[in-house]
Amino acid sequence: MARVRKTVTIRDVAEDAGVSLQTVSRVVNGGPNVRPQVRDKVRAAIERLGYVPSLAAQRMSGSRSYIILAINDRERTLADWRERRGTDWVDQMLLGGILTCSKHGYRMMVELVDTHSDHVERELGAALSALQPDGVILTPPHSENPLITELLAQRAIPFARIGSDAEGPGIPLTMGDAGAAHLATTRLAELGHRHIAMIAGPSAYSLSGWRIEGWKRALAELGLPHEGLLEVGDFGYESGTRAARALLDRNPDLTAIIASSDQMALAALEVARDRGLVVPRDLSLISFDNTPIVRFSQPPLTAIDQPIAETVSRAVEQLIARGENLGGATVIEVPAGLVERSSTAAPPRPHPARA
Amino acid sequence: MARVRKTVTIRDVAEDAGVSLQTVSRVVNGGPNVRPQVRDKVRAAIERLGYVPSLAAQRMSGSRSYIILAINDRERTLADWRERRGTDWVDQMLLGGILTCSKHGYRMMVELVDTHSDHVERELGAALSALQPDGVILTPPHSENPLITELLAQRAIPFARIGSDAEGPGIPLTMGDAGAAHLATTRLAELGHRHIAMIAGPSAYSLSGWRIEGWKRALAELGLPHEGLLEVGDFGYESGTRAARALLDRNPDLTAIIASSDQMALAALEVARDRGLVVPRDLSLISFDNTPIVRFSQPPLTAIDQPIAETVSRAVEQLIARGENLGGATVIEVPAGLVERSSTAAPPRPHPARA
DNA sequence: ACGCATATTGAGAGCGTTCTCAAGACTTGT
DNA sequence: ACAAGTCTTGAGAACGCTCTCAATATGCGT
Numbered sequence: 137m138a139r140v141r142k143t144v145t146i147r148d149v150a151e152d153a154g155v156s157l158q159t160v161s162r163v164v165n166g167g168p169n170v171r172p173q174v175r176d177k178v179r180a181a182i183e184r185l186g187y188v189p190s191l192a193a194q195r196m197s198g199s200r201s202y203i204i205l206a207i208n209d210r211e212r213t214l215a216d217w218r219e220r221r222g223t224d225w226v227d228q229m230l231l232g233g234i235l236t237c238s239k240h241g242y243r244m245m246v247e248l249v250d251t252h253s254d255h256v257e258r259e260l261g262a263a264l265s266a267l268q269p270d271g272v273i274l275t276p277p278h279s280e281n282p283l284i285t286e287l288l289a290q291r292a293i294p295f296a297r298i299g300s301d302a303e304g305p306g307i308p309l310t311m312g313d314a315g316a317a318h319l320a321t322t323r324l325a326e327l328g329h330r331h332i333a334m335i336a337g338p339s340a341y342s343l344s345g346w347r348i349e350g351w352k353r354a355l356a357e358l359g360l361p362h363e364g365l366l367e368v369g370d371f372g373y374e375s376g377t378r379a380a381r382a383l384l385d386r387n388p389d390l391t392a393i394i395a396s397s398d399q400m401a402l403a404a405l406e407v408a409r410d411r412g413l414v415v416p417r418d419l420s421l422i423s424f425d426n427t428p429i430v431r432f433s434q435p436p437l438t439a440i441d442q443p444i445a446e447t448v449s450r451a452v453e454q455l456i457a458r459g460e461n462l463g464g465a466t467v468i469e470v471p472a473g474l475v476e477r478s479s480t481a482a483p484p485r486p487h488p489a490r491a
Numbered sequence: 492m493a494r495v496r497k498t499v500t501i502r503d504v505a506e507d508a509g510v511s512l513q514t515v516s517r518v519v520n521g522g523p524n525v526r527p528q529v530r531d532k533v534r535a536a537i538e539r540l541g542y543v544p545s546l547a548a549q550r551m552s553g554s555r556s557y558i559i560l561a562i563n564d565r566e567r568t569l570a571d572w573r574e575r576r577g578t579d580w581v582d583q584m585l586l587g588g589i590l591t592c593s594k595h596g597y598r599m600m601v602e603l604v605d606t607h608s609d610h611v612e613r614e615l616g617a618a619l620s621a622l623q624p625d626g627v628i629l630t631p632p633h634s635e636n637p638l639i640t641e642l643l644a645q646r647a648i649p650f651a652r653i654g655s656d657a658e659g660p661g662i663p664l665t666m667g668d669a670g671a672a673h674l675a676t677t678r679l680a681e682l683g684h685r686h687i688a689m690i691a692g693p694s695a696y697s698l699s700g701w702r703i704e705g706w707k708r709a710l711a712e713l714g715l716p717h718e719g720l721l722e723v724g725d726f727g728y729e730s731g732t733r734a735a736r737a738l739l740d741r742n743p744d745l746t747a748i749i750a751s752s753d754q755m756a757l758a759a760l761e762v763a764r765d766r767g768l769v770v771p772r773d774l775s776l777i778s779f780d781n782t783p784i785v786r787f788s789q790p791p792l793t794a795i796d797q798p799i800a801e802t803v804s805r806a807v808e809q810l811i812a813r814g815e816n817l818g819g820a821t822v823i824e825v826p827a828g829l830v831e832r833s834s835t836a837a838p839p840r841p842h843p844a845r846a
Numbered sequence: 847a848c849g850c851a852t853a854t855t856g857a858g859a860g861c862g863t864t865c866t867c868a869a870g871a872c873t874t875g876t
Numbered sequence: 877a878c879a880a881g882t883c884t885t886g887a888g889a890a891c892g893c894t895c896t897c898a899a900t901a902t903g904c905g906t
Binding site for chain 2: 891892893894895
């Protein structure tokens with residue numbers, strides 16, 4: 137059976153089943169108004185011939201392309217990949233995206249776009265024209281880049297904004313950053329910590345602000361100070377090193393740090409080690425992201441688990457369900473959880489519980 | 492300018508440039524026989540209108556789909572993703588694949604397929620029919636699954652087999668596994684180690700055999716023993732724990748272990764720690780893969796760097812270049828390198844160099 | 847200049863699907 | 877049993893592009 141098999145088209149199925157091409161199409165797409173008897177006959181033919189509709193042809197004629205395009209930051213992603221630093225996002229995006237897409241007969245494609253470039257519109261526009269996706273998923277920091285959101289809105293392509301709660305077109309989804317930071321802070325306070333610092337992400341990311349907000353709110357509720365306990369990094373390792381050093385230099389009483397990324401937390405761990413501080417005995421550490429690298433550090437890090445896969449999955453479902461770009465949609469929040477490992481413990485000199 | 496812009500088609504460009512639709516097509520595809528003057532005019536129109544050909548339409552009419560499909564093992568990939576163990580492959584595949592594809596105007600899609608399932612052909616067949624990719628990239632263990640390679644050959648779809656040097660259709664590519672294992676072994680011997688163990692991967696993977704082969708050959712050349720120094724794992728953490736324990740139990744003189752995956756090496760590190768062995772003082776460790784997790788372990792691991800991105804990139808280029816499925820192609824080898832970190836050192840009681 | 851080869855252009859069909867719309871087959875109410 | 881629906885089916889156009897092939901323009905040798 138070495139002969140090259142010709143592609144099975146809808147026409148072959150129609151002939152085989154003895155119905156019109158259009159009827160097959162209806163069966164394939166679950167159209168209404170088809171007699172059960174005919175439907176079964178067509179299904180049998182499809183099965184027998186192994187027919188699968190061509191995505192390209194479906195796109196050509198129909199209004200849908202069955203493609204969801206996920207946009208990630210190129211610069212950051214490539215750097216992470218090249219230097220094997222561990223990617224915060226792409227893995228989990230694919231996990232959530234591919235699975236959910238295929239469940240609905242869709243396909244996911246990944247596009248890397250430079251948000252800082254002055255030809256974002258050009259790059260993204262080309263991808264949109266070529267692929268004509270039914271939906272686009274934006275991740276930070278693209279989620280709030282007006283050049284991008286406006287381009288998408290103008291082209292009337294439904295899109296999801298992950299990590300954004302701004303008004304405007306597109307479906308906003310967040311991962312409960314404020315709540316997660318609040319949770320981490322509270323947990324540390326429960327362990328007895330009274331000087332809890334935060335290494336935040338860059339302010340260009342909305343989620344950086346939300347995390348700071350959650351941290352501050354928890355501290356306020358607990359009657360703990362926040363002055364001098366905040367440093368800003370860029371999510372990268374080096375910035376974590378700088379921030380941890382500054383924090384430790386400035387606060388002799390510091391016993392706990394929450395870092396806004398795994399890499400910054402790992403950097404803090406290294407700084408602590410250099411200074412002879414044992415984690416978690418002398419210093420507790422909680423990171424954001426929960427990527428694989430924090431499972432195998434010494435000690436393994438307690439981390440806020442960003443439910444990226446779940447969030448992307450929700451985004452995909454929203455995009456597939458709604459055909460429209462409804463502005464001002466309710467923010468969908470997929471809450472993050474706390475995975476306790478071995479970088480958190482009671483502080484060296486436990487303070488009595490607050491009265 | 493809030494009006495919904497209609498898609499710019501090749502017809503719009505033709506009109507704008509005052510030429511036929513066919514001429515525009517020729518310019519876009521770099522066809523020969525177009526006067527420079529006309530070409531420039533058309534290019535200007537394309538630029539002005541922001542025309543980008545529709546992938547779907549190109550696929551419909553032409554012979555190419557401009558899509559390369561990368562197949563990865565679903566079971567393993569999903570487990571790695573879900574449990575945040577770090578994926579050995581997908582990241583780097585995307586790095587090499589996406590970049591190289593886009594350089595040639597192609598797109599890469601990822602498909603997860605269960606190699607053990609009895610409906611591999613069905614699953615893969617559906618993906619092939621829907622996408623009609625111009626090329627497929629197979630990663631282990633799919634690279635040598637006859638069900639898959641035969642399906643591809645029968646459909647006359649060019650494909651690359653990464654991690655396979657078998658005869659038959661498809662372009663074979665390897666990462667010099669024997670050489671890499673040889674290199675790691677030799678390096679350890681240079682440091683003075685005389686009892687160098689290997690935790691191999693499952694025998695279903697050809698590369699497992701190659702690595703054992705390289706290790707054994709190096710040992711033979713160096714006059715060192717290999718008896719009792721081989722254990723087989725499944726690349727996963729737990730299997731690494733079992734293997735490391737067995738190795739250490741059986742060989743009191745053991746001072747170095749080469750593990751066939753990062754996770755197994757990390758497991759060995761943990762076993763050593765449990766037994767009070769300090770790495771690298773008491774035990775040297777070299778892992779295969781060099782994924783992010785070994786950069787942040789304590790100590791950071793010396794590792795064989797699998798050039799997955801580069802290999803996939805080469806595969807993409809081959810697939811795009813050749814339109815044909817030439818059997819018995821020469822094996823393309825992208826050699827792996829050794830990244831020295833802090834898990835390797837001279838053994839506790841250095842042996843004199845061999846006479 | 848003339849005829850032939852070659853370079854350049856355009857016209858029309860076709861790719862595999864879904865869309866629109868019209869035709870035929872069945873119901874149902876009276 | 878008849879008209880007026882409602883269900884079910886099919887025919888043909890359309891999607892945006894590349895293919896094939898024919899038509900025209902240009903270059904060359906003598």
